[in-house]
Amino acid sequence: MEILIASAIGTLTTCGIYLMLRARTFPVILGLSLLSYAVNLFLFISGRIKLNAPPIIGSGAYTDPLPQALVLTAIVISFGMTAVLVIMALGAYLTAGHDRIDLYADKEKAIKASARIRGHESDSRAEDQP
Amino acid sequence: MSPLLILPIILPAVLAGGIILFASNALNLQRAISVLGTLALLGLAISLSQAPTQAYFLGNWPAPFGIALVLDGLSALMLLLTASLALIILIHTIRTGWDACGRHFHALYLFQLMGLNGAFLTGDAFNLFVFFEVLLIASYGLMVHGSGEARIRAGVQYVAFNLLGSTLFLFALAVIYSTTGTLNMADLAQKLPQIAANDTGLIRVAAVLLMLVFAVKAALVPLQFWLPGTYANAPGPVAALFAVMTKVGAYALIRFGTLVFPTDLPATTTLLAGLLYPAALATIAIGALGTLATRTLPRQIAFAAIGSMGTLLLTVSAFTPQATAAALYYTVHSTFAAAALFLIADVCRTRRDGLTAALYMAAAIAMAGMPPLSGFVGKLLVLDALRDDAIAWTAILLASLLTMIGFARQGSDLFWKSPSAEAPAQSKAAILLCLTALAALTIAAGPITDQLTLTAEALHQPAAYIAANHLGGPK
Numbered sequence: 001m002e003i004l005i006a007s008a009i010g011t012l013t014t015c016g017i018y019l020m021l022r023a024r025t026f027p028v029i030l031g032l033s034l035l036s037y038a039v040n041l042f043l044f045i046s047g048r049i050k051l052n053a054p055p056i057i058g059s060g061a062y063t064d065p066l067p068q069a070l071v072l073t074a075i076v077i078s079f080g081m082t083a084v085l086v087i088m089a090l091g092a093y094l095t096a097g098h099d100r101i102d103l104y105a106d107k108e109k110a111i112k113a114s115a116r117i118r119g120h121e122s123d124s125r126a127e128d129q130p
Numbered sequence: 131m132s133p134l135l136i137l138p139i140i141l142p143a144v145l146a147g148g149i150i151l152f153a154s155n156a157l158n159l160q161r162a163i164s165v166l167g168t169l170a171l172l173g174l175a176i177s178l179s180q181a182p183t184q185a186y187f188l189g190n191w192p193a194p195f196g197i198a199l200v201l202d203g204l205s206a207l208m209l210l211l212t213a214s215l216a217l218i219i220l221i222h223t224i225r226t227g228w229d230a231c232g233r234h235f236h237a238l239y240l241f242q243l244m245g246l247n248g249a250f251l252t253g254d255a256f257n258l259f260v261f262f263e264v265l266l267i268a269s270y271g272l273m274v275h276g277s278g279e280a281r282i283r284a285g286v287q288y289v290a291f292n293l294l295g296s297t298l299f300l301f302a303l304a305v306i307y308s309t310t311g312t313l314n315m316a317d318l319a320q321k322l323p324q325i326a327a328n329d330t331g332l333i334r335v336a337a338v339l340l341m342l343v344f345a346v347k348a349a350l351v352p353l354q355f356w357l358p359g360t361y362a363n364a365p366g367p368v369a370a371l372f373a374v375m376t377k378v379g380a381y382a383l384i385r386f387g388t389l390v391f392p393t394d395l396p397a398t399t400t401l402l403a404g405l406l407y408p409a410a411l412a413t414i415a416i417g418a419l420g421t422l423a424t425r426t427l428p429r430q431i432a433f434a435a436i437g438s439m440g441t442l443l444l445t446v447s448a449f450t451p452q453a454t455a456a457a458l459y460y461t462v463h464s465t466f467a468a469a470a471l472f473l474i475a476d477v478c479r480t481r482r483d484g485l486t487a488a489l490y491m492a493a494a495i496a497m498a499g500m501p502p503l504s505g506f507v508g509k510l511l512v513l514d515a516l517r518d519d520a521i522a523w524t525a526i527l528l529a530s531l532l533t534m535i536g537f538a539r540q541g542s543d544l545f546w547k548s549p550s551a552e553a554p555a556q557s558k559a560a561i562l563l564c565l566t567a568l569a570a571l572t573i574a575a576g577p578i579t580d581q582l583t584l585t586a587e588a589l590h591q592p593a594a595y596i597a598a599n600h601l602g603g604p605k
Contacts, residue, residue: 020294025286032293039300046308067307070256074300077263081296084270085289092286095279101287 001049005041012038025089025099029082036078043071135186135199138174138209138247142167146240154233161224164236168220171243172213179206183588185253185598193253193599194314200253202595203585204458208250208381211462214567215374215469216243222473222560223367231276231365238275242268242371249378253599255306255313255390258382259299262347266292269375272368273360284363291356295346302339305332316599318390319592322397330397337391337398341383341405348379350443351412354436358420361432366476369428373468376439377461384446384454388589393449406447411525413440418529421536427478430540431471434497437529438464444522445512454586456511459579463508463571467496470564477561478544480553487545489561494537496568499530504571511579 012034019031047064055065093099098111145167153159178201188197220239222228229235245265252258274285307313309329310321325333342353349357357376361369383406391398417437424430442464445457470493477486496503509526516522571578588594 020290028290032290032297035294035297039297039304043300043304046304048308067304070303070307073256073260077260077296078293081263081267081289081293084267085286085293088270088274088282088286088289091274091277092279092282095277095282101290 001051005045005049009038009041012041023100023102025093025101028101029085029089032085033078033082036074036082040071040074040078043067043074132181132184132186134174134178134181135184135201135251136188138171138178138213138251139199139244141170141174142240142244142247146237146244149237149240150234154237157230160236161229164239165217165220165224167240168213168217168243171247172210172217175206175209175213179210181206183594183598185600193601194312194317197257198253198314198316198599199251200316200595200598201251202598203581203588204381204384205250207458207462207582207585208377209247211377211465212243212246212250212374215465216371218560218563218567219367219370219469219473221563222370222476222557225557225559226367226476228276228365228367228476234271235275238268238271239371242272244268246374246378250381253315255315255318256303259296259303262299262378263296265375265378266296269368269372272371273364275368276365278363281363281365284359288356288360291346295343298339298346299343302336302343305336305339309333309336314599314601315385315389316592316596317601319392319596320601322390322395325397333397334401337386337402338405340386341402344379344382344386345409346379348376348383348439348443349413349436350379350406350409350439351416351436352409354413354416357436358424358429358432361435361472362426362428366428366472366479369432370469370472370476373435373465373472376435377465380439380442380446380457380461383443384457384589387446387449388454389592389595392590392592403447403449406443410440410444410447411521413437414444414525414529416440418532418536421533422539424536427475427540427544428472430536431468431475431497434471434533434537435464435468437533438468438497441509441512441526441529444526445515448516448519449590450515451583451586451590453512453515454589455579455583456508456515458582458586459504459511459571459575460508463496463504463568466564466567466571467493467503467505470561470568471497473561473564477556477558481555482545482548483555485558487541489558489565490541490545492565493561494534494541496565498534498537500534502572503565504568504575507572507575 016031016035016038019027022028044067047067050063053061053063055063055068145163149160149163183202186199242265245261245268248261249258249265252261270289273288274282309325309332310318312318312321346353361372387402391402393400414437417433417440420433421430424433442457442460445453474490474493496505499505499509513523
């Protein structure tokens with residue numbers, strides 16, 4: 001169980017960070033979502049892994065209720081933040097005509113690169129060089 | 131337990147909600163509510179700054195189980211700084227008509243103040259995260275106020291950077307909770323010295339993660355990349371308000387560095403100070419070089435703001451009462467100086483006349499740390515606190531020189547060489563108020579530093595802060 005959860009968090013974080021480092025808004029947003037899933041899981045198990053135990057003190061075993069409250073807050077906040085980021089990224093794409101996340105100087109080139117890549121998310125490293 | 135403590139958070143929240151519900155189409159009503167609300171916040175901040183260290187427990191749940199708000203000298207100082215700066219910027223916004231460029235400026239502004247006040251008052255690390263998010267989400271809205279391509283694209287970058295910071299914050303909090311079982315800051319201060327020896331590694335990781343988060347907020351090199359683009363593209367008054375946002379990072383670093391991870395804690399000892407010191411030196415260098423290298427005024431001010439954060443955090447990294455007092459004075463000074471410069475940059479967009487040039491010179495002198503304004507007093511206090519540190523002296527003095535050259539060149543380009551469009555003159559009342567605040571800081575430097583020394587000593591002896599939480603049980 002420990003290995004399963006630990007490797008799940010590790011995988012999510014790795015994928016999230018890899019996607020965060022992309023130069024376009026959509027992968028960055030996906031990466032942030034994966035990172036927030038990872039941190040939510042991490043927060044959830046910070047009260048230790050306990051199976052089949054209620055989060056109240058009664059008779060017998062109980063699980064720590066506080067991480068559950070914390071993770072609920074974190075989920076709500078990250079959901080709201082992702083929604084804001086999606087809307088802002090959409091606004092940036094619609095006003096600028098391309099969806100590069102860096103403050104790209106050559107606008108025409110960015111739009112062209114964006115049009116070429118649209119449809120298949122292949123590696124655009126060659127076009128990243130201005 | 132005074133209920134006054136919760137008002138700086140509740141009042142702007144209720145007013146902002148009221149504006150959205152009942153006044154979303156009446157700009158004058160919004161302005162009236164916003165100004166009255168900010169005036170009330172200023173009054174509250176003044177009355178709270180007289181109050182002794184105390185705590186407020188929401189729903190009367192005792193700490194560490196419930197949510198505690200704790201007021202001490204540092205919180206009161208930051209509340210007062212925020213409220214007075216907010217009022218000045220609000221005057222500028224209304225006089226220049228920035229708030230009419232888009233909807234909901236005043237609601238977002240009040241939510242921003244709620245987040246700032248909450249971050250300064252909370253005594254609980256998780257609620258610090260929550261209030262960080264409140265102030266960030268309001269700042270996202272303010273940042274793209276008035277729209278425009280460059281602004282929205284810079285905004286996306288700003289949001290992405292800060293979301294990553296929030297994720298790191300949660301990782302740090304989870305590690306702290308799993309090792310200590312508490313997130314109340316006073317409780318942490320009591321429990322961390324007694325943690326098991328094999329948990330110290332985890333605590334060190336959490337301390338560094340937390341420092342990274344606060345460094346993102348404080349724009350410490352190498353995490354400063356979001357700041358120039360954001361500040362240069364934000365609307366003028368919003369950039370001026372953001373001058374206090376970097377100070378939230380500095381506040382959190384001072385709070386955690388003195389209360390939760392003090393230098394005599396066996397698990398971390400001088401870990402934070404050791405990391406802060408070189409980063410702050412690099413920040414000073416990048417800030418000064420950026421001030422010299424940039425061509426547009428808003429970007430230049432953004433780099434000067436980065437440089438001032440470097441000086442501030444270099445002072446903080448000493449973690450002695452004298453240095454902390456100097457850092458607090460420099461915090462207040464650099465906030466008003468950066469805000470004044472951003473407001474001047476806003477006025478300069480349309481018209482550059484003689485009075486603006488004079489105000490620019492005064493603000494630039496303050497920012498660079500030349501006499502007679504408070505920048506000089508601030509740098510003097512900083513240098514006095516770091517008396518034995520030759521590297522810090524060299525860095526701060528060289529940076530002052532470079533900043534001064536950068537501002538002088540920018541000023542001559544801006545006011546002498548480029549033609550000024552004959553736009554109608556804009557109100558400069560808010561800039562004058564900022565400079566008045568700087569002058570008052572200079573004239574009253576004696577009593578203010580006495581007060582700040584008391585505050586700093588209390589920060590380094592946090593017994594009163596911890597006692598205010600009544601951790602043994604309700605009183």
